[in-house]
Amino acid sequence: MQDFCLRGLPLAQGTVTGGLKVIKPLFEPVVEAIRERVSRANQWHADETRWMVWSDEKGAAKHWLWVFLSSTAAYYSVDDNRSASVPKGLLSESNGVLVCDRYSAYKCLARENQDVFLAFCWSHVRRDFINAERGTDGIKTWSATWVRRIGRLYHLNHQRLGCLNDNEEFSKHDNALKGHLSNMAKWRDEELARPKLKKQCQKVLTSLQNHWEGLCLFAAYPEVPMDNNAAEQSLRSPVVGRKNFYGAGSDWSGELTAWLFSVFMTLNLWDINPWFWLSEYLQACAKNDREAPNDLADWLPWLMTDERLESLRNHNPPSGAKQPPPDNQDTK
Numbered sequence: 001m002q003d004f005c006l007r008g009l010p011l012a013q014g015t016v017t018g019g020l021k022v023i024k025p026l027f028e029p030v031v032e033a034i035r036e037r038v039s040r041a042n043q044w045h046a047d048e049t050r051w052m053v054w055s056d057e058k059g060a061a062k063h064w065l066w067v068f069l070s071s072t073a074a075y076y077s078v079d080d081n082r083s084a085s086v087p088k089g090l091l092s093e094s095n096g097v098l099v100c101d102r103y104s105a106y107k108c109l110a111r112e113n114q115d116v117f118l119a120f121c122w123s124h125v126r127r128d129f130i131n132a133e134r135g136t137d138g139i140k141t142w143s144a145t146w147v148r149r150i151g152r153l154y155h156l157n158h159q160r161l162g163c164l165n166d167n168e169e170f171s172k173h174d175n176a177l178k179g180h181l182s183n184m185a186k187w188r189d190e191e192l193a194r195p196k197l198k199k200q201c202q203k204v205l206t207s208l209q210n211h212w213e214g215l216c217l218f219a220a221y222p223e224v225p226m227d228n229n230a231a232e233q234s235l236r237s238p239v240v241g242r243k244n245f246y247g248a249g250s251d252w253s254g255e256l257t258a259w260l261f262s263v264f265m266t267l268n269l270w271d272i273n274p275w276f277w278l279s280e281y282l283q284a285c286a287k288n289d290r291e292a293p294n295d296l297a298d299w300l301p302w303l304m305t306d307e308r309l310e311s312l313r314n315h316n317p318p319s320g321a322k323q324p325p326p327d328n329q330d331t332k
Contacts, residue, residue: 004016020253022290023282023285024252024255024259025292026281026282026285026291026292027259027260028292029292030263030296030299030300031075031259031263033296034074034075034263034300035075035262037070037073037300038069038073038074038075039090039091041071041072041073041094041096042094042095042096042097043070043071043096043097043098043099043223043224044091044096044098044099045067045069045098045099045100045230045231046066046067046068046098046100046106046228046231047066047067047101047231047232047235048065048067048082048086048103049064049065049235049239049242050062050063050064050065051063051064051065051078051238051242051247051248051254052242052246052247052248053078053080053248053250053251054247054248054249061080063078063079063080063247063248063254064079064081064082064086065078065235065258066078066079066087067231067234067261067265068090069230069231069234069265071269072266072269072270072301072302073262073266073302074234074262074265074269075262076238076259076261076262077258078248078254078255078257083105084104084105084108084109086105087105087106087109088108088113091109092109092112092113093113094115096115096116097117097118097119097224098110098116098117098118098119099121099224099225099227099231100119100120100121101120102120102124102211106118117217118214118217119214119215119218120214120215120217121226121227121229122150122154122215122227123227123228123229124228125208125211125215126147126150126151128204128207128208129143129146129147129150129204130143132200132201132203135200136200136201139200139201142201149180149184149187153177153181153226156176156177156180157177157218157226159173160174160176160177164222174222178219181216181219185212188208188209191205192206234265237261238261266301270301270309271313271314272301272312272313273312273314276311276312277299281293281299284298284299
């Protein structure tokens with residue numbers, strides 16, 4: 001509201017709320033197409049974060065904002081639970097690799113759909129060793145040693161990925177990577193066999209052992225990332241926003257929020273300027289009797305022609321499109 005006022009357009013809260021309710025159905029077919037696109041992929045990143053929603057029936061209630069990210073689309077949803085029903089609802093009939101943390105909901109999905117394989121996140125493992133040092137005396141060197149081992153694992157994988165087109169070089173770095181993994185497994189088991197191993201060390205190493213298969217999936221399939229940073233980064237903007245507005249003021253606005261995150265993040269994956277896309281899309285809806293376009297080929301990046309994609313990217317605004325308004329912030 002304040003932003004509109006600063007731009008010379010004072011609007012009542014009810015006007016903005018009513019307008020958002022009117023345009024919400026226009027995005028439903030686009031979001032449904034994004035959801036289908038994500039479910040048909042063969043590799044995903046997934047993560048979730050808390051999201052408060054206020055409703056007349058329940059008042060303030062904790063919900064969860066989920067994201068499922070493929071290479072070409074991003075699907076967000078706001079749900080009132082953090083159970084396995086959410087990933088199962090999207091990926092129950094899918095086939096591929098899910099890069100994720102060790103949350104039980106993803107494990108439940110993989111148990112029920114054996115065509116989904118879990119690739120666990122090494123960043124989370126690294127965090128385990130760093131956190132283990134806190135509040136536990138005498139394990140600083142132990143923690144630092146394992147952090148260095150994980151760092152070397154990242155380095156070896158980076159070297160391997162840098163020579164995918166050179167079979168000889170790839171084989172050399174691939175063998176070095178797998179050798180280091182084998183050594184890490186040996187060091188883990190030797191430490192777990194120690195009779196006086198500190199409880200916190202035992203907890204971290206046991207988790208490492210229990211999730212080892214999923215942690216090693218990237219070694220067999222170089223196209224699988226070592227960590228789930230892509231999903232965590234895709235939740236960064238929502239989390240920053242949550243600190244400002246703390247969630248959604250109603251059930252319908254929570255759903256609209258997730259839909260718009262889905263649209264804008266998908267556009268971002270294709271380097272499409274959301275201002276240009278949104279301006280043209282809403283104009284097309286207005287011309288179609290306030291309904292979503294019957295043909296979405298001009299609005300879904302994977303269906304667009306190369307010329308259409310180029311026209312919507314940041315460096316080349318579409319013909320007749322207005323430039324985004326400047327920020328009224330001091331640039332000094």
